[in-house]
Amino acid sequence: xxxxxxxxxxxxxxxxxxxxxxxxxxxxxxxxxxxxxxxxxxxxxxxxxxxxxxxxxxxxxxxxxxxxxxxxxxxxxxxxxxxxxxxxxxxxxxxxxxxxxxxxxxxxxxxxxxxxxxxxxxxxxxxxxxxxxxxxxxxxxxxxxxxxx
Numbered sequence: 001x002x003x004x005x006x007x008x009x010x011x012x013x014x015x016x017x018x019x020x021x022x023x024x025x026x027x028x029x030x031x032x033x034x035x036x037x038x039x040x041x042x043x044x045x046x047x048x049x050x051x052x053x054x055x056x057x058x059x060x061x062x063x064x065x066x067x068x069x070x071x072x073x074x075x076x077x078x079x080x081x082x083x084x085x086x087x088x089x090x091x092x093x094x095x096x097x098x099x100x101x102x103x104x105x106x107x108x109x110x111x112x113x114x115x116x117x118x119x120x121x122x123x124x125x126x127x128x129x130x131x132x133x134x135x136x137x138x139x140x141x142x143x144x145x146x147x148x149x
Contacts, residue, residue, distance in 0.1 A: 003044045003070060004037035005112055005128040006148040008077065015141045017099055024086070024096040026104065026138070030061065031081045036112070036128070038070035044126065045069045046114030053082075053108045055098070058089045065110065104136040 015028040030053065038044045046068055053061040061084035070076035084106075089095050098104050111129045116122075132148040 001040055002126045003040065003112075003114075003116070003128050004035075005110070005130045006035055006037075007108070007130070007132050007146060008033040008035045010134060010143045010146055012136055012141045012143060015138065017138055019096070019099050021096050021100075024099045026099060027083070027085045028136075028141075029081055029083055030063075031079070032063075034065065034078045034080055034110075036068070036070040036076045036078070038072065038074060038076070040116055040118065041072050042116055042118030042122070043069055043071055044114055044116050046112045049110060049112050051108060051110030053084055053106055055086065055089060055104065055106055056094060060084050060086060060088060060106075065112070099138065102138050104138060106134050106136060108132040108134070 011031045013029045013031060017026040018024055048067050049065040051063050052059045061082055063080050063082035068076055086095060109131050111127055113127050116124045116126050130148055134146045135144045137144060
């Protein structure tokens, strides 16, 4: 089976945002805990991976997941922190609406690549994929409605 993969928790730190209608912006650090759940009877070794966080269709942050291993029938937890910024968002009118509402809707996508090694006999490539959606409350710096597929 393909191992499971999801965000267990997400926190926003050092949140700064401007609601000015001519040049709205945001900048913060996301601190996440990512869980790789291996229900197989063999180790799952995964490679370096880059994931992204988007606001609408624009990527506003990228993060790296280092090479690792989820042991047989265990969950590997990884702490990842990265910066998110609206510097790359070209359309300020849609961003202005999101920021003025006080809720910033974000999505994240990651695809791991690795090998499942069952008792050094069977080695299979597996590619768990995760897409998450979350809402960041700008006034309270808290993440709500975190759902991962």
